[in-house]
Amino acid sequence: MAEPSIKKLFSKFIWLYFLVGGIVIFLLIPWNxxxxxxxxxxxxxxxLQTHQNELEKSSHALDKDKKPIQCAQCHIPPTVGPKYLAVKxxxxxKDLIIHYLGDPERMNRRNMQEVARRFIMDENCLACHEDLNKDVKGQPLSEIGKLCHDAYLGKNGTTKHGCAGCHQNLAHLPEFDRRYLVNAKFAERLPLEKEKK
Amino acid sequence: MIQFDWFSRLRNRWGKWVIIAPAAVVVLAVIFIVCFNLAFPRTRCEAVKHLEAPEIAGDCYGCHVKATPKAAQDWYESKHGVQLVKCFVCHGQPDGKGEVVFALNPDVGICRKCHDSSVTNMVNNYGLEPNCVSCHPFHQNSIHHRAYVKPVAKKTID
Incomplete structure (x- = not known):
């Protein structure tokens, strides 16, 4: 006679289990x-070690406080809010799907660049690079540089470009981008890839 | 109607919520996707309005070698660069003067001005749509650089 009553109890309070489980998962979200x-x-x-190795050789290895730059400093929004939750x-x-269903050993870095640049927030860049009229060493920008930043700020022409739209290959440099003259300094610092035969 | 037995049982227990709850989930998902794409637009590399710089207006390359160095180098090393097919021939001019429309992604009609016979051949012989950039992709250094980027073979011979 005990069995049916337990079953009855279970089915009567089934919503309670879901509620408790839901609350536990909800409370664990910030920690996760x-x-x-x-x-x-x-x-x-x-x-992802490849990307870290490239980052360590790049101009963005250290931030303005001379601390190593973390992935999250560029790749997700700085403050917690709707944007943060959506991007995260x-x-x-995307990462889970590719890790378990895709082939992470052979990633198409051209496609990855597009996705990554879409989610690099300008606020992340502006946290360190505050003054857009001066370069990193405090010198005023060249004439063309000023014109470009004027277009970004909407003073002269307008553009949909974010920071990462123009300033590319600052932290990561895939092989197919190494032939560009702008990336020459960065490419020198990276070890040569062994020739595949 | 055995297939719908579970559905009618759910219907008996929960009533109209069987329809309302999934519909609400779908509506919320659609709202999320729309807002998400508005907040993070897919195409960000588009000059909405070109800036005005009268002193250097005639020299696209001079400014773009600094502003968009990768595209500039792609063009410089390409056949179009060697033959000095300059920017305005395909992309038009920012002030809107001239016959060619000022555009980031030129139309097939622009390609046809020089490559009309090739485009017609592709349509007639292979039944392809006249859309050059799907096989000769821009910004993956093809029109600007190599004539045709070979697709990476999926199988490798060791």
Missing amino acids: MARTSKNEYCLSCHY SFLGM
């Missing part, structure tokens, strides 16, 4: 978001 935004989590997939969930789902 913080955990999966750290460098250790990104680099726990070994194929989109990029997270």
Whole structure:
């Protein structure tokens, strides 16, 4: 006679289990978001080590406080809000799908560049590069540079470009972009890829 | 109607919510996708309005070698660059003067001005739509650089 009553109890309070489970998952979201935004989590997939190696040789290895730049400093929005949640969930789902269903060993870095540049927030760049009329060393920009930034600010012409639309290959440099003259300095610092036969 | 047995059982238990709840999920998902694409536009590399710089207006390359160095180098190394087919021939001029429309992605009609026979051949012999950039993609250094980028073979012979 005990069995049916337990079953009855279970079916009567089934909503309670869902509620408790939902609350637990909901409370764990911030902790999980913080955990999966750290460098250790990104680099726990070994194929992302390439990107980290490139970053360490790039001009963006250290930030303005001479600390190593973390992945999250560029790739996700700086403050928690609707944008943060949207980007975090989109990029997270994309990563999970590619990790388990795709072929992460042979990533198409041309397509990756497009996706990555779409989600590089201008606020992330402006956190360190505050004055758009001066370069990193505090010198005023060239005439053409000023014109470009005027277009970005909407003073003279307008553009849909974000920072990453023009300033490309600052932190990562795939092989097919190494032949460009603008990337010559960065390409020198990277080890030559062995010739594949 | 055995297939719909589970549905009618759900219907008996939850009533109209069986339809309202999934519909709400779909509507929310659509709203999310629309807002997401508005917040993070897919095409960000588009000059909405070209800036005005009268002193250097005639020299596209002079400014763009600094402003968009990769596209400039692609053009410089390409057949179009060697033959000095200059920017305005395909892309038009920012002030809107001249016959060619000022555009980031030129129309097939622009290609036809020089390559009309090739385009016609492709349509007649292979039944392809007249759309050059799907096989000769811009910004992957083909029109600006190599004539045709070979697709990477999926199988490799060791």
